[in-house]
Amino acid sequence: MNLLLIPLLPFATFLLLGIFGRKYLSPVAGIIGTTSLLVSALLSLQTAYSYFIQHTGEVYTSIVAWKMTWLPFSQDVSIDIGFMLDPISVMMLVVVTVVSLMVHLYSLGYMKGDERFATYYAFLSLFTFSMLGLVVSVNIFQIYMFWELVGVSSFLLIGYYFDKPSAVAASKKAFIVTRFADLGFLIGILILSYHAHTLDFPTLIQRLTASDSTYLTSAIGSSFLGLSALTWGLVLVFMGGAGKSAMFPLHIWLPDAMEGPTPVSALIHAATMVVAGVFLVARLFPIYAISCPGALELVMWTGAISAMFAAIIACTQTDIKRVLAYSTMSQIGYMMFALGVAGYGGENGLGFTASMFHLFTHAFFKALLFLGAGAVIHMIHSNEMKDMGGLRKSMPITHITFLIACLAIAGIPPFAGFFSKEEILSAAWNANKTIYYIALLTAGITAFYMFRLYYNIFWSKDSSKHETPNDAKGHHASDHDGHGEGTWTMKIPLLILSIGAITAGFIPFGNFVSSDGHHLHLPFEITNAIMPIAVALAGILMATALYKTENDKSDKIAAAVSGLYKSAYHKFYIDEVYLFVTKKILFNLVGRPAAWIDKNIVDGAVNGVASLVMWKANLIKSIQSGKVQDYALYFYIGVFGLAVLAIYLVK
Amino acid sequence: MSGVPLTHIIIVSTLLFFIGAYGFLTRRNLIAMLMSVELMLNSVNINFIAFNKYLFPDNLDGLVYTIFIIAIAAAEAAVAIAIIINLFRNTRSIDAEDADQLKN
Numbered sequence: 120m121n122l123l124l125i126p127l128l129p130f131a132t133f134l135l136l137g138i139f140g141r142k143y144l145s146p147v148a149g150i151i152g153t154t155s156l157l158v159s160a161l162l163s164l165q166t167a168y169s170y171f172i173q174h175t176g177e178v179y180t181s182i183v184a185w186k187m188t189w190l191p192f193s194q195d196v197s198i199d200i201g202f203m204l205d206p207i208s209v210m211m212l213v214v215v216t217v218v219s220l221m222v223h224l225y226s227l228g229y230m231k232g233d234e235r236f237a238t239y240y241a242f243l244s245l246f247t248f249s250m251l252g253l254v255v256s257v258n259i260f261q262i263y264m265f266w267e268l269v270g271v272s273s274f275l276l277i278g279y280y281f282d283k284p285s286a287v288a289a290s291k292k293a294f295i296v297t298r299f300a301d302l303g304f305l306i307g308i309l310i311l312s313y314h315a316h317t318l319d320f321p322t323l324i325q326r327l328t329a330s331d332s333t334y335l336t337s338a339i340g341s342s343f344l345g346l347s348a349l350t351w352g353l354v355l356v357f358m359g360g361a362g363k364s365a366m367f368p369l370h371i372w373l374p375d376a377m378e379g380p381t382p383v384s385a386l387i388h389a390a391t392m393v394v395a396g397v398f399l400v401a402r403l404f405p406i407y408a409i410s411c412p413g414a415l416e417l418v419m420w421t422g423a424i425s426a427m428f429a430a431i432i433a434c435t436q437t438d439i440k441r442v443l444a445y446s447t448m449s450q451i452g453y454m455m456f457a458l459g460v461a462g463y464g465g466e467n468g469l470g471f472t473a474s475m476f477h478l479f480t481h482a483f484f485k486a487l488l489f490l491g492a493g494a495v496i497h498m499i500h501s502n503e504m505k506d507m508g509g510l511r512k513s514m515p516i517t518h519i520t521f522l523i524a525c526l527a528i529a530g531i532p533p534f535a536g537f538f539s540k541e542e543i544l545s546a547a548w549n550a551n552k553t554i555y556y557i558a559l560l561t562a563g564i565t566a567f568y569m570f571r572l573y574y575n576i577f578w579s580k581d582s583s584k585h586e587t588p589n590d591a592k593g594h595h596a597s598d599h600d601g602h603g604e605g606t607w608t609m610k611i612p613l614l615i616l617s618i619g620a621i622t623a624g625f626i627p628f629g630n631f632v633s634s635d636g637h638h639l640h641l642p643f644e645i646t647n648a649i650m651p652i653a654v655a656l657a658g659i660l661m662a663t664a665l666y667k668t669e670n671d672k673s674d675k676i677a678a679a680v681s682g683l684y685k686s687a688y689h690k691f692y693i694d695e696v697y698l699f700v701t702k703k704i705l706f707n708l709v710g711r712p713a714a715w716i717d718k719n720i721v722d723g724a725v726n727g728v729a730s731l732v733m734w735k736a737n738l739i740k741s742i743q744s745g746k747v748q749d750y751a752l753y754f755y756i757g758v759f760g761l762a763v764l765a766i767y768l769v770k
Numbered sequence: 771m772s773g774v775p776l777t778h779i780i781i782v783s784t785l786l787f788f789i790g791a792y793g794f795l796t797r798r799n800l801i802a803m804l805m806s807v808e809l810m811l812n813s814v815n816i817n818f819i820a821f822n823k824y825l826f827p828d829n830l831d832g833l834v835y836t837i838f839i840i841a842i843a844a845a846e847a848a849v850a851i852a853i854i855i856n857l858f859r860n861t862r863s864i865d866a867e868d869a870d871q872l873k874n
Contacts, residue, residue, distance in 0.1 A: 744870070745870040745871065746866065746867065746870055747866055747869065748794070748795055748796075748798075748803075748866055751794060751795060752795055755791060755795070
């Protein structure tokens with residue numbers, strides 16, 4: 120029952136703060152939220168300890184710790200709510216609660232004095248609850264419900280500053296784009312459950328992977344547009360995952376989602392929610408890998424393209440949070456194609472382990488990067504790189520932790536990102552050389568743009584120079600002195616996460632998480648590691664040459680490849696393409712005719728009925744004159760009529 | 771007495787009835803309307819008397835009914851005049867056109 124407390128504590132906090140927070144609990148809302156999450160995090164760590172460490176036997180099995188049938192449809196199809204423990208869900212429990220705890224702690228300082236402080240914590244708790252519910256789902260429908268719940272909390276938190284039109288637009292965009300993707304997810308669920316006659320995960324996987332299963336035969340047998348129902352189901356489920364994980368071409372909401380408070384970006388749009396898509400594919404991985412390699416290939420290419428694509432855009436962005444957003448997209452692309460190159464069981468499952476490993480390490484260093492960026496934004500009051508520079512002296516702790524995170528994401532040993540990226544690259548090398556080279560190139564670009572970001576924030580200009588724009592803005596200068604680097608509640612999460620970013624890579628991950636539950640020895644060959652390190656170092660050196668001191672070399676290069684630079688700066692015009700498709704094509708060809716039909720035919724019919732009644736009513740209204748004598752006349756006419764009738768009928 | 775045939779009497783009473791009905795529908799003065807009603811009642815009385823006398827001379831039913839009707843007409847006139855007085859108190863008029871509260 121302790122297990123159930125892990126998601127239920129944040130939920131209780133959400134109810135408490137959501138209902139009473141703003142009026143009564145505003146000053147202590149942060150403490151309440153953080154404490155309840157601390158308990159949750161400790162319980163998850165204890166769960167992880169007993170699941171992984173005190174474990175006996177060769178294979179990690181999935182345990183359904185608690186289950187309740189919620190909506191039974193028939194004998195074997197029912198929607199259950201439950202709590203499942205298996206290696207990936209236990210790992211996600213730890214990641215979600217730890218990162219969320221860090222963000223709660225950090226927000227104590229970052230959001231201090233905000234008018235809707237309690238509401239903010241209520242939303243954070245709602246998100247944490249939904250995410251925890253998502254990762255422990257026993258049922259594909261349960262995962263869908265929590266999936267929508269994290270979507271809602273993400274929407275609420277992106278639009279937290281609802282008086283800012285850009286934040287409102289961003290939250291709507293995120294909601295609509297992910298909802299569009301979730302439509303695919305829902306259809307996918309329906310297709311899979313229609314053929315497998317179950318919604319339950321273990322049964323679903325068992326029925327759709329066993330080679331002698333009649334369910335599988337039926338799913339493969341029926342086809343639509345040349346693809347089998349199974350492929351359609353898996354591709355549509357992946358579409359939901361791609362939407363949530365901001366994979367190309369459904370990524371357009373993620374950069375805009377940075378309108379939310381920075382700790383929220385760290386929690387939701389970097390470390391936890393956006394990896395839900397990866398988690399979903401990993402959850403159904405046996406079906407993808409065993410029964411439908413075609414769908415898995417799609418996952419691979421989508422991941423690889425997203426990784427490369429986002430990395431190129433990240434090089435040109437000037438808003439530091441947007442750089443991080445694109446870097447998130449790129450890293451999730453890594454996780455996706457790592458799943459894509461993996462097979463089921465044994466050594467083939469390397470990609471699966473590598474993907475989960477990268478998810479794990481990425482959560483630490485990306486949350487760290489965002490929280491560090493948050494500290495910088497907190498001090499500078501701007502997201503733009505040009506307002507920064509030379510901050511390394513005034514923010515030493517942020518500087519060091521940010522550097523650690525940059526090294527980790529760039530894949531420099533011995534930081535965490537190196538190990539996970541290395542596993543992904545070897546998995547790619549074994550499976551598909553093209554993917555390997557894309558990944559290698561992306562790793563170089565990653566190192567380049569991360570250090571571009573790092574130098575632009577912390578080096579570039581002298582500290583004295585960067586004061587000037589601040590002083591010019593008047594009140595910012597005094598704020599600046601007052602804030603300094605932020606409170607200790609903001610520094611501690613940075614330190615804890617940087618410890619994670621250094622050490623997470625040394626965890627023998629293959630012993631814990633693998634595609635089939637068996638221990639997997641992660642191969643580590645020094646020869647394989649040379650190339651990635653060399654590429655990463657090259658990226659870093661290039662960034663050092665261009666950005667360490669203020670100069671115009673980077674501008675010259677940008678001018679030399681102005682076509683590429685411009686299109687990358689404008690995010691390859693994907694937003695414009697979407698606008699074109701929706702505004703010009705969908706609105707004109709579908710929206711306008713539909714609106715016309717609604718206005719003229721549907722409304723016209725209703726209005727027509729109304730005016731017909733009105734017209735009739737006007738006709739007979741004059742009978743009711745209210746004059747006694749008129750009524751008497753009608754009475755006479757009636758009697759006369761009856762008399763005539765009586766005379767002719769009775770006679 | 772026997773020189774007057776039944777049809778003549780019936781014609782008189784019919785005329786009387788329709789004059790009453792016409793008066794009831796056209797006069798706007800409530801007192802005049804009340805009088806028209808009395809006319810109609812009396813035409814009925816004439817009918818009763820005439821049929822009793824000419825068709826069933828041995829019975830008294832028609833006469834009895836007539837006396838009933840006269841008594842009721844008296845009571846009805848009292849009630850009607852009371853209503854008219856109350857109406858006059860409210861609207862300062864005994865014109866049927868002014869008593870149109872039923873409409874709203």
